[in-house]
Amino acid sequence: MTRRRVFTVAVQGLGGLAGAAIVLPAVGFAVAPIFEREDDRWEPIGPPDDFTAEAYKAAVITIVDGIGEAGKTTVYVRKGSEELGEDPDGYIAISTRCAHLGCPVRFVEAAGNFICPCHGGVYDFEGKVIGGPPVRPLDRFQTRVRGGKVEIGPRYSVTSQLEPVRSRDPGEFTGGIWEYLYPPRPSTPSPP
Amino acid sequence: MPKLQLPAALRRPAKPGSNGQVDGKAPEDLRETPAARPEPKVTDQAVEAGKDVVGWVDQRTGLSGFLTGMLYRKVPKGTNWFYTLGSATLFAFVVQAITGVFLAMYYTPSPTQAYGSVTHLTNDVFLGEFVRGMHKWGASVMIILLFLHMGRTFFFGAYKYPRELNWVIGVVLLILTFVMGLTGYLLPFDQRSFWATVVANNITATGPVVGPYLADFLRAGAEFGPTTLTRFYAIHMLLVPGAIIALIGAHLYLVVKLGTTAPPWLKAQRPGSTRPVEAVVAGANGASPNGDRSRT
């Protein structure tokens, strides 16, 4: 244990501490948004009479506050259909975000399908994939009726059997082993 | 034609063993007899003062050795126009950096105000659309030049020993240039920018296990939010240009130190010999010209 050795180790230790003191807060600062979760937002879009079970109606909701136009998105809403095994008093709100890579899908009345203009994805009336590269059915939004108005809540994703899971980014498979390969993030709300 | 009056510090250094003579002549300021030195004119005095400034700086920094070494180094015989692609890429980057700085003086990186600030810049600011156009088309020009430079390096075999590290740095620079394209593309915040960025972000999310977190990190949250644009702006303005400048410095250092390659179809010749070096060297070693593969 020479003087030199003590000083060398001390320099390395203190230097490491100083470096960590600068870098760790900076990294934490950059990485924090991954762990922050916003409060659930519920937005009214209209009285129940506006919606039917046979066709979708487009509605615009705000999903992120404070950034004006850039925080809005379009949602296709309809009443639950008994033929498809859904609750007739409930509502189905389908996201326009394609499950392949996030391009905006549009509902084509004539075919009863959703089509995506980017890479040719096609979904059926329920949002299940019937053609093209999308990896899972279209995401949905939670719905409820409050004060005589239909309200749209947070987004959730579905498996290919339309079971709800936590919201995933487009391109991520859902269900089974995929729940571990594409883990849910802390920044997303729990599914219904 | 007036003689080129370079300051002493920047003049080409004399060859060793020539007693300070450059091109067979003794240096002017070292002549022995005062009579040989002409009476100084005003213009000459101004030139002398200029030379003195360079000399002053050189005495205090010692830069002349580095500068003359870099400027007067030999490049191999046969260096042709293909070799200008690298410096052309660097120049395109410099154009991007300068136009980028001026654009940054007018741009507001907020999702509500970005589009408006770009409209103001394009329509109201003097030469605004021109500078913005230079930046936009300069990006495409830089990428094309970069690919041409990479192709030239590949086909000339200039990535082989001893220049492997230079190639690795170059590929990292290529990736960083694509990142610049991606992040800068969002900043005008029009339809094309927005959706291209959404798709690019979701592409990141498809990577297994870490993909979703990486996408969240880039987007600053689960959805495109208030800080996404500012994050992209910081990456485009500060993080990646800093990395690019540092790596370009390393890239250029290696180019100067290792030298540029000669075109591969030229063979060197020993002075006084008509046979290419390959045959001479191989003959001396007693091995076949292209090396004995079985010896590896």
Next chain:
Amino acid sequence: MNAADKQRYLEEYELQKKKGKPFFPYAVLKDSVMALLVVLVIIFMSLMLGAEQGPKADPTSTTYVPRPEWYFFFLFELLRVLKPPELVPLATIGIPTICMVLLLLLPFYDRNPERRPERRPIATTAGILIIIAMAYLTFLGAEAGSPTEIEMTVAKEYDQGKEVVASSGCLACHKIGENGNDGPGPELTHIAERIPRAAIIRSLNVGPGIMPSYAGLSEKKLNAAADFLASLD
């Protein structure tokens, strides 16, 4: 490359340098001319092509057709042609990452000391093939049309039918001319050669296989669409 090859290269390089010229002013002159050219090209492009702003970003749109910048078209085309969902992560992450790693590690697996292109057949062929592939993919990506447009000149009476077919999502599963997807439905560019008009109307009404039924279309639109499709021979 063993030690002897390396030594041989270094010796040869020294000789080549000795016969060369100083960087300043010979090479610097060429660099300066090229730099001037680059600046002039950028200025010329900026003046001629300008910098128009597109419409403001609108996440609520359902009609916009997103496209990336031109230097990403080759990746975009790759994503378009790889249809099966299982291959999506391969196209988005797998292939680009593998290509980047191969590019990065090139000097470490290419050990051949030979530098002349004509004596490095594998390297030269691979390089040329990759350049052609990327150029072709970029070209295809640029040509890729939106699934709601049929770029085809037709006789005036079939214009309405063409619009109905284009806006009803048919191109999402069928290829008509240059537009649309290669699957899952068959190509319709010459459909009239294969089946008569009555069969076309039947397909539209019934929706064979996984094809949805278009019986919901009004009589007029159905006939217009059938007219257009029956003219494709």
